[in-house]
Amino acid sequence: MKRRLWDLGCGYRAGDKGDIANVAVFAPDEAIYTLIRSEVTAERVKTHFGSMVRGPVERYEAPNVLALNFVLHEALGGGGPASLRADNLGKTLGGALVRLEIDVSDELGDRRAARPDVAWAGDILDAPR
């Protein structure tokens, strides 16, 4: 069965350098790290992003923080100040990556990302002004 990286508890952060974006994916534990290390290849990520990433994708490992780092070339429409994209710095590419689905064992099949509790935000916005 298939599950999104997000549902497996993977975190993310994206950044930019010129026309290159990088997205780091952080596993919640060793078992998920082992799994994503074998499943989430550079080729998978390149296919996932399709026409958004025109150049090659490289993958690096940072086992000390249970992370994979993907470097996406020609991914920002020419780079920050030359790009016509709304997200010209690739700030949203992390969420786009952890949307990727991978094959998982049955025991991981019921994993779902928790929905955020933003009751505090409602309290602020509903307070008398």
Place this chain on the structure above:
Amino acid sequence: MGVRVAGGQGFYGDTPRAVTGLVDEGIDYLCLEALAELTLAILQKDRQKDEARGYTRDLPAYLQAALPAVAAGRTKVITNAGGINPAAATRAAVETVRGMGLSGITVATVLGDDLTGRLDELAGQTALGNLESGAPFSAFTPPVLFASAYLGARPIVDALTAGADVVITGRVADAALFLAPLVYEHRWAWDDWDRLAAGTLVGHLLECSGQSAGGNLSVDWASVPRPWDLPYPIAEVEGDGAALITKPASSGGRVTFDTVRHQLLYEVHDPAAYLSPDVVADFTSPRFIDEGSDRVHVSGVKGRAATPTYKALLCHHAGWSGEARVAFSWPDAAEKALATAAIFEKRVQAAGLSVDEWRFERFGVDALGGPTVPPTDAEPPEVLLRAAWRCADARTAALVGRELVPLTLSGPAAGMTGVGRGGGGPSELLGLWPTLVEKTLVDPSVSIAVEKVQ
């Protein structure tokens, strides 16, 4: 004894409000990182309008928060707010010191990162090819709008040695702002690669203000305490390079293994070879121990010899852009947006306007996620269409936008509305050209100017 360094700014436009919390907490050095790649382009536009600009103009606001502690001898400030005009930034800093009625503060300026006037000379001595595309320098479209080398920590250490309380630089590598005071205080040698790597790692963790203290988090973001009072981070760094990453206790935010590892890989390519002017750091080598109570201990960072080159960033004109946004309501919002984009493009063609590049994005459909968004049969309740275009000149870029306006009455279907009030005019696009320059070609031009404000 540990040296306490803090990251008081993560970009041009950040708030100085969290600086007071850092200074009150007791820090030896406040490092203000003001320059992204995009920032240099913004500063270039600023300097085109006024030769006295070209630095980040929020510097006085940051200094006002920090200078009382500087005057009391508790804290020193290091910043790259000089942008592409460090001398002008120093004039603004000196005015700020005087305006606050302070004296006896020594301000140093690091000069020599600006290669703009030297490009012809450098092109005869080194390749200057594009690091990303591999294109040779002959493919660079002149004129060069700015060219800056990413200097390292050495000139900042020289400034501190000369007695500076405030050091203002132009383009230096972000982490070097933080490495410099550690080298100075702990007297690290310039070939002590592991310690230089440790200081560079600390700088990397601190350079993006709130991003290591619970900002821009992914998993569990909604549970960060008091996110409207997000702190900036502090590192307490020992002589052996081991460091404790923490935050002011009284603030909101969070410092954990997870918040720190998010920042560890931010804007990093190969984490085993983080290239900086002073060292090649291995970010896969350190051990992180979450001690609880917003304290993360990091140790064991490995480094190896720095490369013989500086990274440099060149900038050239890349055309003019315009953009417009209109929104569509249910029913058929996504299809109306698509049809409107097509009609807009046809109208621009019919008007004889030349567009070199189009981009249409449908927010509510796939504007941000593109092909990663899974197909769905669900109809979005509303969609925002953003159109952007690139033209050779500003006038054409402005005229293109006017072709969308008649669709208010003559568009394909009901339910299209403008979004908000007003809209910007054409905007100049700037191309970046990252390259390498031998240190031996840059270092002879690097200097510091030291001024004691009386």
